[in-house]
């Protein structure tokens with residue numbers, strides 16, 4: 001019998017001053033964002049079920065991997081462009097670490113995703129399989145370069161490099177891709193295959209060869225997917241000041257007509273200069289390189305529009321799968337997806353067109369105050385009382401004849417307490433304590449029959465010796481504790497309280513009983529709102545758990561999320577081993 005009274009801390013906001021209000025606004029946005037994510041997850045799960053029924057395994061797998069991406073909140077900020085324009089160098093410069101292989105000949109041959117981790121490590125994901133392999137960072141070139149892994153002959157889906165780089169803490173994956181248009185055709189193909197996965201694109205071109213045909217083609221494909229685009233014109237150091245303006249002018253003219261230049265920002269910079277400056281701690285040179293200006297724009301984007309763009313991109317990926325023919329029910333889901341989409345559009349933009357979503361910054365999160373989520377404290381006391389009662393009782397029943405007779409006369413306990421007794425008592429104890437109760441029942445059964453026929457009032461008589469909660473002595477003992485606990489709580493807390501977040505959790509029935517006892521006091525209303533907050537929080541934990549579990553990301557599940565389902569059910573109906581207000 002567990003009293004299940006452990007508590008877990010969760011972030012929850014209680015606010016009044018302006019700083020707190022700001023935290024609350026951010027919290028509301030995060031909740032809206034998460035809520036939409038949960039809805040998309042729900043749609044994908046349903047669709048996955050339909051795919052399963054239609055025996056379409058590959059579709060089911062596709063839904064599964066979308067779910068996984070949603071669960072991880074994986075956002076692929078992808079660097080792409082012609083070979084040797086400096087994508088890998090730029091990535092290194094942004095990370096301030098010289099980790100990705102670079103060189104004058106086509107180098108990168110594998111999609112390389114870089115994400116944040118307190119320590120460095122590399123995970124290699126193999127194509128067409130769930131297999132991954134951890135490899136030392138020093139061996140990265142053997143897996144991701146044209147030299148070590150020509151045309152990706154080792155069939156790697158993605159190399160995942162985890163690094164302790166500050167910029168990555170913004171929650172995005174930075175993805176380096178093989179260059180387009182080199183003699184290694186397989187590399188171009190690899191990057192094109194990755195296209196649907198891109199959430200935002202950084203097109204890396206150079207002053208020497210600004211925007212090749214290949215790059216323009218790639219740009220329009222990404223544009224068709226309505227993904228955010230940044231253009232970096234690299235190797236600024238190789239061009240003369242006079243030529244620079246010409247190149248930028250050319251790009252604006254090439255890009256303007258097709259895409260609208262105000263939507264695609266262009267950043268002239270020198271990745272190699274930026275990297276060298278950063279490694280040497282030379283801040284003037286760093287600023288000169290043009291890198292910081294680009295990074296500021298990226299961070300600004302990641303903190304604001306990213307959430308919106310991530311959801312929008314997910315919607316499109318889901319929609320594409322919903323178009324699969326011959327799967328019954330997908331059309332219906334598509335309609336619901338459209339509704340979510342409308343909300344994403346609406347929630348993502350303020351009236352002035354500014355995106356509203358932001359991720360909570362650390363300062364804002366600190367404003368949020370912890371609140372305890374635990375099981376119902378009344379139920380917990382009742383469980384304790386049950387345990388105490390049964391411990392004593394099971395001993396008495398097996399040793400004391402009077403107890404046995406009395407127990408038999410009451411037809412034993414109610415169903416719940418019979419089970420609780422059985423959990424505690426030994427087989428020997430039950431076998432010696434209970435026969436009288438069974439015999440008592442047997443006698444009653446026989447008394448219902450007279451001369452081979454049922455007696456007239458058999459139903460009434462039968463009812464009288466059936467076990468029930470009114471006769472159950474355990475029910476009586478526990479109900480007394482239940483009443484005392486609630487009365488005591490209301491007595492002690494009826495006055496105004498300094499901090500409502502200290503209020504304990506209660507199940508719904510106990511909440512009703514407490515509010516009834518506390519009606520007209522300062523306690524009633526806070527009890528209700530606090531319980532509402534706890535239920536809401538628990539629901540969110542359950543949804544996060546479902547999302548991660550469904551997305552095969554159990555390693556991301558927190559203890560609080562793990563416990564949330566049981567807690568949620570208990571908050572609705574009380575603990576399993578007690579019956580709240582069971583005698584009323």
Ligand SMILES: Nc1nc2c(ncn2[C@@H]2O[C@H](COP(=O)(O)OP(=O)(O)OP(=O)(O)O)[C@@H](O)[C@H]2O)c(=O)[nH]1
Nearest residue numbers: 084085086087088089102103106107108179271272
């Ligand atoms: N002068 C100069 N050279 C640069 C700059 N950025 C990169 N390079 C050089 O350009 C060459 C190619 O750089 P990478 O970073 O390997 O280019 P990439 O785009 O990743 O190439 P692929 O992986 O083959 O597509 C290397 O020799 C770099 O040192 C820059 O800003 N200025």
Ligand SMILES: [Mg+2]
Nearest residue numbers: 087088107108
């Ligand atoms: Mg490269």
Ligand SMILES: [Zn+2]
Nearest residue numbers: 376379507510
């Ligand atoms: Zn309860």
Ligand SMILES: [Zn+2]
Nearest residue numbers: 414417472475
């Ligand atoms: Zn009972």
